[in-house]
Amino acid sequence: ADDLPHVSESDPTAKALGYVDDATTTKDPKHKPGDACANCQFYSGAATGYGPCQLFPGKSVSAKGWCISHTPKKA
Numbered sequence: 001a002d003d004l005p006h007v008s009e010s011d012p013t014a015k016a017l018g019y020v021d022d023a024t025t026t027k028d029p030k031h032k033p034g035d036a037c038a039n040c041q042f043y044s045g046a047a048t049g050y051g052p053c054q055l056f057p058g059k060s061v062s063a064k065g066w067c068i069s070h071t072p073k074k075a
């Protein structure tokens, strides 16, 4: 939930996945405009703030964040 510790961009897993707290700051060419944790199928939090991601057990990621494993949520 929202009280899980936030993933740090310097966390080894975060670095390996190119995680950023703000999707608009990534320079990774895999990022598509509009993609963010909030619309990723591995994210189970609210549309704003922070929430759990299956790839970061025990941590929470920013709804506005992004990483290279982003997979669009199924409609």
Ligand code: SF4
Residues within 6 Å of the ligand: 019, 036, 037, 038, 040, 041, 042, 043, 053, 054, 055, 061, 065, 066, 067, 068, 069, 070, 071
């Ligand atoms: Fe965000 Fe999805 Fe990456 Fe998790 S897998 S950090 S929800 S983009």
